């Protein structure tokens with residue numbers, strides 16, 4: 189029987205995964221680096237000046253040009269996550 193190349197593809201080991209994403213802070217940093225690698229860019233107007241604040245324990249970014257408010261998970265697959273105290277608390 190042929191080897192299933194999808195199942196046996198090289199990937200992250202559990203220890204490497206935890207090293208990269210194992211804490212809320214690391215997860216948040218990875219999302220930030222992925223979404224805004226050069227810093228915040230307003231998804232509404234494209235400007236970069238912004239302020240940050242917390243609402244319901246979650247960090248938010250507000251564009252200083254158009255006042256659009258967003259989170260690092262808005263518009264991503266993590267947007268509707270209901271996991272409390274782990275991922276959504278910081279993201």
Ligand SMILES: [Zn+2]
Pocket residue numbers: 230231232233234235251252253254255256
């Ligand atoms: Zn804006």
